Amino acid sequence: MVKEGYRKERLDRGIKARCDSIFMLTSYREILYMLLPRVLPIAALIIIPLVLEVSGQVYWQKVFILACVISLLAMGWDYLASVGLVSLGQALFFGVGAYIAGALNHYLKWPIFLTIPVATLGGALICTLLLAPIIRMRGIYFGMVTLAFPLFFNRIIEATKLCGGTEGLPGLTQFPTIWVATYLIIGALLICLFAFRRIIDTDYGMVLRGIRDNDRAIMASGINIYWVKVQAIFICAAAGAFAGAFMSHHIGIVGMSVFALDMSIMPVAAVVLGGGGTFAGATLGTFILVPLSEFLRAYGTLRIAIYSLVMVVCVVGLPEGIFHYLQRKYHQFDRWVTVEAKE
Amino acid sequence: MELLIYGLVNSAILAVMAIGLSLTFGVSGIANFAYGGFYILGAYTCWGLFTQLGLPYLLSVILSMAALAALGFIFYWLVFLRVRGMEISEAIASFGVGIAILEFLRWWGFIGFYYNLPGFLKGSVEIGGVFVDCHRLIIIGVALALVIFLWLFSHYTKIGLAFRGVAQEERTALSLGINSDFTAALSVAFGSALGVLAAITILPTGTILIDKGYDALLFALAVGLVGGLESTLGVLLASLILGFAQTAVAVYGATHWMMVVTLGAIIIVLAVKPSGLFGKSKELEERV
Numbered sequence: 044m045v046k047e048g049y050r051k052e053r054l055d056r057g058i059k060a061r062c063d064s065i066f067m068l069t070s071y072r073e074i075l076y077m078l079l080p081r082v083l084p085i086a087a088l089i090i091i092p093l094v095l096e097v098s099g100q101v102y103w104q105k106v107f108i109l110a111c112v113i114s115l116l117a118m119g120w121d122y123l124a125s126v127g128l129v130s131l132g133q134a135l136f137f138g139v140g141a142y143i144a145g146a147l148n149h150y151l152k153w154p155i156f157l158t159i160p161v162a163t164l165g166g167a168l169i170c171t172l173l174l175a176p177i178i179r180m181r182g183i184y185f186g187m188v189t190l191a192f193p194l195f196f197n198r199i200i201e202a203t204k205l206c207g208g209t210e211g212l213p214g215l216t217q218f219p220t221i222w223v224a225t226y227l228i229i230g231a232l233l234i235c236l237f238a239f240r241r242i243i244d245t246d247y248g249m250v251l252r253g254i255r256d257n258d259r260a261i262m263a264s265g266i267n268i269y270w271v272k273v274q275a276i277f278i279c280a281a282a283g284a285f286a287g288a289f290m291s292h293h294i295g296i297v298g299m300s301v302f303a304l305d306m307s308i309m310p311v312a313a314v315v316l317g318g319g320g321t322f323a324g325a326t327l328g329t330f331i332l333v334p335l336s337e338f339l340r341a342y343g344t345l346r347i348a349i350y351s352l353v354m355v356v357c358v359v360g361l362p363e364g365i366f367h368y369l370q371r372k373y374h375q376f377d378r379w380v381t382v383e384a385k386e
Numbered sequence: 387m388e389l390l391i392y393g394l395v396n397s398a399i400l401a402v403m404a405i406g407l408s409l410t411f412g413v414s415g416i417a418n419f420a421y422g423g424f425y426i427l428g429a430y431t432c433w434g435l436f437t438q439l440g441l442p443y444l445l446s447v448i449l450s451m452a453a454l455a456a457l458g459f460i461f462y463w464l465v466f467l468r469v470r471g472m473e474i475s476e477a478i479a480s481f482g483v484g485i486a487i488l489e490f491l492r493w494w495g496f497i498g499f500y501y502n503l504p505g506f507l508k509g510s511v512e513i514g515g516v517f518v519d520c521h522r523l524i525i526i527g528v529a530l531a532l533v534i535f536l537w538l539f540s541h542y543t544k545i546g547l548a549f550r551g552v553a554q555e556e557r558t559a560l561s562l563g564i565n566s567d568f569t570a571a572l573s574v575a576f577g578s579a580l581g582v583l584a585a586i587t588i589l590p591t592g593t594i595l596i597d598k599g600y601d602a603l604l605f606a607l608a609v610g611l612v613g614g615l616e617s618t619l620g621v622l623l624a625s626l627i628l629g630f631a632q633t634a635v636a637v638y639g640a641t642h643w644m645m646v647v648t649l650g651a652i653i654i655v656l657a658v659k660p661s662g663l664f665g666k667s668k669e670l671e672e673r674v
Binding site: 124129131176177184186187188190191192194195198199202304308311312315342343344345347348349351352354355358359360362 | 464465468469474475477478479481482483485486487489490492493600604607608611646648649652653
């Protein structure tokens, strides 16, 4: 919006300035101002499944769980992106985790509480080892190779008939009730969300962001950036592998679809829509995109086309993302001020 | 002998696929991940013009190349220009456009044996006891012609030099009077047109499939990464290496493993020499 003869000025709200600088919360209003953005999403995540249960929406319960799973992948993507590594193949992490959990449960009959941790750590380790040789590449070069990895796993499974080949591994142990599944994934989501946000704010997180912004400056400071990148990949892969392991137990079957393009594109689109670098944006984006894509399910592959277009429009037209916009509105107000005429 | 001939054909296919991407990405530094989408869209455009409208084949080839070049040009002004310089956004935006094109076509129902392009020449010849389609031999010719064309183009024509100038140092190029936006838009357009040419050359060996768009993007990237993105010689050598390796695997083992060979080659080359076999200028700047 443009107004002739005026420009927009943005100022911090008074309450923001007080909460920021004085560091002492003196009224309920200020405490609420600080707590609301943190408590509200947690409360929403805990209450939504109950609401869905009461209203009998079994289908949307499943969609909710899927959204939580995708948002783990999206947060992992965001974490990697904050080190400057763009992954176009989040399906790799998801798929490796899913297959490890599936294989352990199917062949060795391990119980769930063993397979999920083993799949999370083992999957993260395998993915890190796979990606370690290409760690020296930056930005899009890294993306190109990660794009190929899930397809490569698809072909291997197809070719070697490993883990059931195209049929997949059916009959995995499922969670005892849907409540265990729901709150397990919500817990994981919240842990990831707040842990990642905390990590990024520490000194270690500063190193991560420094690698993205100017890696040679970080190298010159005597930090081994490759080792830091490996750690970042491990953390991202652990989140993704957990999501995969969870999903294979949730639906009770693991098949080649875990390496599908959906799983790679959806997280990227979600982060782009929600706004990168904050993790909350990634979650917000997923909870918008996943239900949207469920509405479009009747249109088959057109929904992939639609959310790729959403992604493109967001990258080009709304580069900051929804979350940053909301954050700005929450902390700042804007007003029109007159521009002095040029004399 | 079979290995030799089919390896050569396969290498030629890879080289033809990679040239378009190499032109936009290697030469002017724009990662056009929508390449796979343009590749298939061009093939369908040509198919539509030829079989549905009944235009002469040569005319429909030229028209579809022109159409996709125009589309590439517009695509640059609509999408790339707004995210120029932010490599990550460039990659995501163009990747999104490519997927949108491919999945839209898939939804539209362009699947089946019905969709195929005619070869340039029918019949086959016998070379050393192996029968080869004439068309496959033509692919080798096209590949050679394209590689020579690209090398001459990027070294001896003004516009080719401008492309390289923009890729190496955009501001210096600007100060020498090269309009970097126009040049970059042209390079996307040229790359798309070459992508269509590649599709029209390669796809007559089978039917037009949506998934071949993804394959084209992947193989083109693989060739580019192994060979070094800005080097024409690298493209040639990398496609020979990958082409023969894939064919050898296909002849002695299972065809499913072809993809594995490609990825293995990328990883080995990158671990040993991160800028590709012949890459030089970008070694320090972008990769390490």
